[in-house]
Amino acid sequence: xxxxxxxxxxxxxxxxxxLSEPEQGLDKNQPVLxxxxxxxxxxVGPGRAAVLATRSAxxxxxxxLRFDLSGVGDSDARRDTAGFEDRWVADTRAVMDHLEKxxxxxxxxxxGLCSGADNSFETGVRDERVVGLVLLDGYxxxxxxxxxxxxxxxxxxxxxxxxxxxxxxxxLLRRVVPVRRPSPPPPPSPSPPSPSQPxxxxxxxxxxELLLSGPQPQYWRDFPxxxxxxxxxxxxxxxxxxxxxxxxxxxxxxxxYAEQFRxxxxxxxxxxxxxxxxxxxxxxxxTELAQQALLQEAIHTFLKEFRSPTSRVPW
Amino acid sequence: MFPxxxxxxxxPLFGAHSPPAxxxxxxAIVLVPPLGQEALRAHRAIRxxxxxxxxxxxxxxxxxxxxxxxxxxxxxxxxxxxWVEDTRTxxxxxxxxxxxxxxxxxxxxxxxxxxxxxxxxxxxIDKIVLWEPVVRGASYLVELxxxxxxxxxxxxxxxxxxxxxxxxxxxxxxxxxxxxxxxRAIDLTKGPSPNARCAVALVTAEGEDERAxxxxxxxxVPRSRFSRLPVSQSWDSDEAVNSSLVPxxxxxxxxxxxxEK
Numbered sequence: 179x180x181x182x183x184x185x186x187x188x189x190x191x192x193x194x195x196x197l198s199e200p201e202q203g204l205d206k207n208q209p210v211l212x213x214x215x216x217x218x219x220x221x222v223g224p225g226r227a228a229v230l231a232t233r234s235a236x237x238x239x240x241x242x243l244r245f246d247l248s249g250v251g252d253s254d255a256r257r258d259t260a261g262f263e264d265r266w267v268a269d270t271r272a273v274m275d276h277l278e279k280x281x282x283x284x285x286x287x288x289x290g291l292c293s294g295a296d297n298s299f300e301t302g303v304r305d306e307r308v309v310g311l312v313l314l315d316g317y318x319x320x321x322x323x324x325x326x327x328x329x330x331x332x333x334x335x336x337x338x339x340x341x342x343x344x345x346x347x348x349x350l351l352r353r354v355v356p357v358r359r360p361s362p363p364p365p366p367s368p369s370p371p372s373p374s375q376p377x378x379x380x381x382x383x384x385x386x387e388l389l390l391s392g393p394q395p396q397y398w399r400d401f402p403x404x405x406x407x408x409x410x411x412x413x414x415x416x417x418x419x420x421x422x423x424x425x426x427x428x429x430x431x432x433x434x435y436a437e438q439f440r441x442x443x444x445x446x447x448x449x450x451x452x453x454x455x456x457x458x459x460x461x462x463x464x465t466e467l468a469q470q471a472l473l474q475e476a477i478h479t480f481l482k483e484f485r486s487p488t489s490r491v492p493w
Numbered sequence: 494m495f496p497x498x499x500x501x502x503x504x505p506l507f508g509a510h511s512p513p514a515x516x517x518x519x520x521a522i523v524l525v526p527p528l529g530q531e532a533l534r535a536h537r538a539i540r541x542x543x544x545x546x547x548x549x550x551x552x553x554x555x556x557x558x559x560x561x562x563x564x565x566x567x568x569x570x571x572x573x574x575x576w577v578e579d580t581r582t583x584x585x586x587x588x589x590x591x592x593x594x595x596x597x598x599x600x601x602x603x604x605x606x607x608x609x610x611x612x613x614x615x616x617x618i619d620k621i622v623l624w625e626p627v628v629r630g631a632s633y634l635v636e637l638x639x640x641x642x643x644x645x646x647x648x649x650x651x652x653x654x655x656x657x658x659x660x661x662x663x664x665x666x667x668x669x670x671x672x673x674x675x676x677r678a679i680d681l682t683k684g685p686s687p688n689a690r691c692a693v694a695l696v697t698a699e700g701e702d703e704r705a706x707x708x709x710x711x712x713x714v715p716r717s718r719f720s721r722l723p724v725s726q727s728w729d730s731d732e733a734v735n736s737s738l739v740p741x742x743x744x745x746x747x748x749x750x751x752x753e754k
Contacts, residue, residue, distance in 0.1 A: 182505070182565070184496045194496050196507070196563050220536040222562050225665035229563065244563075251536065252496060252509060331651075428648050461648035465641075465665045 180236035185243065187276045193269055194252035195221060195245025196229075198236035206282035209309055209484050210241035214270060214290040214297050216463075220251035223291065224463035225470050231289060231312075234478050239485055241283065245273055247297075263300060270301045278307070285309045287484065289477070290316075292462070293399065302419060303410045310484060311414075312422045312477055315462055318433040319404045319442040327434045404442065411446045420451040422480040424473065427458035453480060494544065499556075499586045506579055507563035508556035509540070510590060511547035520619050521552035521593040522751060523583050525611075527602035529568075529637075529666035532561060535601055538739045542599070542747060549748055554587040558607075569667040573607075573675035580611035588617065595619040597751055598689075603627045606679050612687035621687055621714075622747055623694040628702035630679030637663040682709040691716035693750045695743060697723075722746060 179201040187193040197204075204210065213228040215221060221244040222229050232242025247266045249255035256265055270288065277283045287310035288298035295316030302308040401407075411421075425433045433439075436456035440448070455476045460469035495512070498505040524539050526532050543553040558576045560566035584596050597620040600608030605626030612618040627633040641663045645652075661668055668676075682705045692714040696703050707719040722743055 182498070182563070184498065184507075186496070218537070219533055220562075222533070224533065226561075226568065252494070252540065427652075430651060459649070459652060461645060463665070465645060465648070467662045467665075467667055470665070 180233055182233075185245065185273075185276070187245075187273050192254055193245055193248060193273060195243050195273065196232070198232040198242040198244075200236055200239050200241075204241045204277075204281045204283060205239065206284070208240045208283075209285035209287050210243055210277055210283050211235040211287045211289060211312075211481060212270065212273060213242070213244040214266070214288065214294040215247050215250045216291040216294045218250055221246045225465065225467075227291070227464065227470065227473065228289075230470075230474050231477050234474065235287075235481055238478070238481055240287075240481060241277075241281075243273065243277070263297070266297045267301045267304060270297065271305055274305065274307055287312065287481070290314065292316075296399070299407075299410070302414055306417055308414075308419065309417075310420050310422070310480070312424070312480060314424045314464075314473070315426055315429060315433075316423065317401045317407055318425065318429070318438065319401070319407075320432070321438055321441040323441050324434055324438055328431070331430070331434075408443050408446050411443060411448075415446070415448065415451055418451075420453075420480075420483070421448070422453045422455070422476065424455045424457065424476055426460040426462050426464065426469075427456070428461040494540075494547075500579070500582045504559055504565050506556050506559060506565070506582065508554050508583065508586065509543065510587070511543040511553045511555075512591075513547050513550040513552060516550060517552055517591065517593070518550045519593055520595045520597055520751075521554070521587050521591050522546050522597050522599060523580070523587055523608075524553065524555040525580055525583075525598060525600035525604035525608045526555065526558065526562070527604045528558070528561065530640075530664040531602050532557075538744065539601065541739055542744050545744060545748055546751065549752060551751065552587060552591040552593060554583055554590075556583045569669060571669075571672060573672060573679075576607050577610045580607050581615070584611070584615070584617070597622070599624060599747055599751070601625060603633065603676070606630070606681060609681055609687050610679075612689050613685055615688055618687065618689040619691075620751065621689045621692045622750055623681075623692065623696075624743060624747060625696060625698065626681060626694060626706070627679065628681045628706045630676035632700075632702050633679075634663075634668075634673060634676055637668070640664060681713075682706050684713050686713045689714065691718075693717065694719045695722050695746050695750070697721065720746065 180198055181201060183197050183199070185195045185197045187195070211232060213221070213223065213231055216223060223244070228244040232244045235242035246253035247269045258265070260268065274286050284307055286308050288301055288308055289312035290296070290298040291314040295313040298311050298313060299316060302311050423439050425439070433456075436454060439454050440452065453476075457464070457469055457472055460466070460473070464470050464473045495510045497508060497510065499508055500506040524543060526539060527535055539555050543555050546553045556579070557564040558571070558579050560568045560571035580598075584598075587593070587596060595617050598608035598612060598618060599622040600606070601624045605623040608621055609623065609626075612621055644664060661670075692710065694706065694710060694717075696719065710717045710719050
């Protein structure tokens with residue numbers, strides 16, 4: 179059995195969340211899972227993913243808090259002029275401060291999808307109370323393995339050989355009869371769309387077209403330089419933080435095989451602190467129920483490792 | 494705004510009460526949410542509506558149906574009749590908290606149908622505002638399935654092996670056979686009528702269901718109005734999946750409707 183309570187942090191503006199806790203209440207020796215918003219989606223998340231994860235944490239004897247960052251869901255907007263990233267990291271730390279002050283909890287696992295993953299990561303870098311991260315479609319960097327798969331798929335795609343032949347013939351003709359053409363537009367930033375915004379309409383092989391042609395919608399997010407992320411990973415791993423990285427198969431132009439995260443950070447010694455899942459048939463918001471079940475199973479398995487022996491049920 | 498849980502302790506519902514800053518009107522408002530993806534998309538709009546109604550001196554309660562949002566339970570176990578009861582529980586809760594004798598209901602999409610059904614055996618309902626109502630459940634289920642399939646085909650263009658359209662789910666939420674059967678039976682054009690002083694439908698869609706409802710409404714609720722909103726809210730567009738909408742024209746129209754005598 180678990181129980182749930184409304185938690186408000188601050189007065190005006192206030193942050194609003196729901197705390198899921200074991201029936202006997204929070205154990206201050208156990209970490210609390212804190213789930214951040216995905217873009218502008220309210221705290222329950224797509225398919226109630228945050229509700230299921232926080233309840234799962236409470237059933238394991240940990241706590242679970244899903245809350246709305248300022249200006250999102252039920253939380254008021256802040257009145258300062260800080261940028262979104264600083265503001266949302268500050269909100270997350272304010273919630274952790276509150277749980278430490280009122281419940282004595284000193285360890286936290288942060289979880290988020292898309293921008294929620296980014297905010298979880300950045301908070302983890304800045305706050306030593308963060309002992310675990312669950313990053314869903316978070317930062318991703320291309321590797322030789324990515325490009326090998328990417329181009330293999332293009333070559334094997336239906337009709338691609340015909341297109342290749344056509345291009346070769348036109349290329350040959352252009353060499354014979356030079357034609358002045360305008361410069362192609364710069365490629366778009368290769369980041370995934372935010373779940374808070376409508377996804378771009380894609381054709382059957384639209385991801386390829388996105389990479390190769392034209393300006394793209396403005397709701398694509400930028401990732402920090404890989405080296406900075408690698409350095410921040412080393413800092414967090416030295417503290418003993420563990421990571422669960424989950425990528426959906428929807429982002430084939432950004433992440434296209436299970437071990438891409440490890441390959442992208444070969445210069446980081448993860449030891450046993452990293453678990454990676456690649457849900458190839460999932461879309462960015464894990465819409466299908468079968469994918470939701472795989473996602474929740476991965477989260478549950480990761481959370482189980484955080485239970486201290488005192489919290490285990492004796493059977 | 495005061496977020497809280499209410500209802501039975503074994504199946505609490507999440508709600509948010511927005512009280513008026515100054516002297517309250519003698520009618521309070523319960524906002525009945527839509528379902529699934531539409532609930533995610535409409536959250537901000539319903540919150541804004543609640544706050545603006547409070548500014549207009551109404552006590553307002555918005556809430557999550559059982560098994561949805563932050564309320565207890567699993568969506569997979571949800572039943573239409575239980576949601577109708579949840580709506581009645583919310584009406585009772587708001588009356589208890591505020592002491593008002595009469596309540597008006599604003600329901601969005603399937604929430605409009607729930608408000609319609611919840612008002613059938615009550616004597617304390619003033620107005621029902623049906624905001625982009627689901628008129629016929631059968632059409633709604635067909636539409637949900639189409640949107641589910643189109644959204645996933647767009648999101649996963651490479652996947653060719655498994656069918657996207659499956660029984661039992663729609664855009665991230667399980668639809669049990671019992672729930673589907675109960676939703677399919679909804680047809681607001683055939684009654685029975687809600688026991689409300691008046692009903693107002695605010696609609697942008699121009700389909701057959703809406704035209705049939707426009708024709709039937711005067712005979713179902715003598716004091717009624719069917720109004721066309723000028724701007725599409727895109728509640729049923731797959732481009733809007735996982736986005737947040739705050740249609741200000743609709744919110745203005747609802748506030749004006751509730752302020753009328």
